[in-house]
Amino acid sequence: MTSYIIRRLLILPIILLGVTILIFAMLSQLSPGQRVAMYTREVASQENIERLIVQHGLDKPIYVQYFHWLSNVARGNLGFSKTGGEPVFEMFVRLFPATLELALLSTIPLIALGIWLGILAALNHNKWPDQILRVVSIIGTSLPLFVFALLLLMFFAARLRWFPPGDRLSLTNQALVDSAAWRAGWAPVTGMYTLDALLRGNVAVFLDALHHLVLPVTSLAALNCAVLLRVTRSSMLDTLRQDYIRTALSKGLSYRTVVRKHARPNALLPVVTVGGLMLVALLNGAAITETVYNLPGVGKRFVAAAANLDVVTVLGFVLFEGVILILGNLVVDILYATIDPRIRLG
């Protein structure tokens, strides 16, 4: 077990290095004149550009450039974002809390509903709850997130006006959150408005932030819920067919007890393995959700930078997302190995 974790940790730098090579390979598709924009803020004249190209070594062999770029990355210098007007690294740090808040809040209904419904379907195999959930989940997997988000926006924000069509807070509360008074005091500023509001005991801001998050969280959670439901269902069905379930039933235990004590814990083991898949779905989905609902998070900035062909920002952000995903997958693997006693990873 320990040796497995150590081996995974040893591979980690290799993967990270590979990730940087891949990103640099994409970056090097650009001409030196385009790449020099990474390092300069002013609109440079032609001779200025040539001077900068030499200054930053963009005329050197490709491997020299790679190590130059890598040493910059290691020092947190990912270049200057043209569309954001600030360094990429600082921008990511500033925008990340909004995305994290959205993802974390979506995870709660996603896991709770997905697993509950999946088990419900399995226990009613081929009866009407199973059939209905089957139809719902297959429609859920066929519905692209951006269409679903737009439809929710259309009905609940534009038509019914139950929820705001975008932003993280209403104007007055946003001003309050941005003010110096908000930062003062003992509580840390996490940038996640719901948490910050709770720490400060400000119910109005908390409810306002929540109100703005209902539609984005619903969009992000609902469709991924369909995937989780299917995985849980088939895992539970598999488990219910095992001999030890029959044994438990034949020794006279009630069906409820068998499901709760014998089937459910075992059925949920394989579900953990889709954790990595869910993380991908959340990162991808956050970009779409934030774009539709105009939430100033990492995803929206990423998409905006891509649409404006701001390569520097996009490559910097995708590096961050790659690192998050690698670490997330590591956690999932270790978690799985820890909770499943059958797995002996050597």
Added chain:
Amino acid sequence: MPDDEKIARERALADAHDKQVDPPPHRAVNRRSVRYVVGRLLGTPASILGTLLLIAFGAIALAAPVLAPCPPDQKITCQQHVYKVPRYGFKTEPEAPSAAHRFGLTPQRNDIYYGVIWGTRTAFKAGVTIIFLALVLGLTVGSIAAYYGGWIDEVLMRIVEIFQAFPYLLAALTLATVLRGGGGDWLEDLMGPNSIAPAIIPLVAFGWMGYARLVRADILSVKERDYVAASRALGAGDGRIILQHILPNSIFPVLVVASLDIGTVVQSFAALAFFGLGVPKGYADWGQMIASARNVIPTIGRDWYIVVYPGIALVLFSLAWNLIGDTVRDILDPRQSREG
């Protein structure tokens, strides 16, 4: 393979248990025979619906010139290139459905009906191309890794892991940005300005890894069989063994799984367009039409048709593949459905 038989028998028992009939005692069903697959496909309402939907989309794609002919006055759009959606006027506001424009106009004044019909062709074209290229790449990498094993396998699988270290859609979006942002000028020289290649390449580049892993796992189980050893004893070369003996016996499930991924891939293709980095502007594509709704978010309650018509087409198209896919995956391997 005893394992296969065991699974087939367990499966038959479970099925029989569900249906309360006697299990077939000795004969294990050959899950890979064409007749069995077709029989199952026409066996459930869901897969019948999926098949019918797919046939309908195929018919629409084939009949596009009849269903949505190009008006003769559209000199700079569809008369020039048939996938360029007719454009009416140069204002930037949408127009509700009317007799002249059945599904209305997008904010860029493009005809939504024409775009939905011809978008069917785009969907098939993009889906098939992406899957085909990703398959070729995945099969190559996966079979080399599995056949040679050792450090080659180790290196190739690390490369697979590196590509998988990115969220698929965002990675594709990144490459699309690079290709559009100056890194893909050669591509435009090669394919012309109306090509959808800049949207296809990113989805291939970050979409092949699953097939590589799948075919690798399959080959690893096939390559220790006696007939491979026999072939090697007869003096067959590596290439011949891979192409003649191993791939045919391991490729079928991968091929089927891959072809059913078309529904998902078309969603990603549309998502790229939604981000503004898909097909060229004005190209007949569902995703791009839906994306144009982003310009009218404040009035989207009134301008619903921009999202709804192309959205329905996109959802039904994915639904068709998913409905068929559900059944086929069940047929091929009951274990695979667990992986979602």
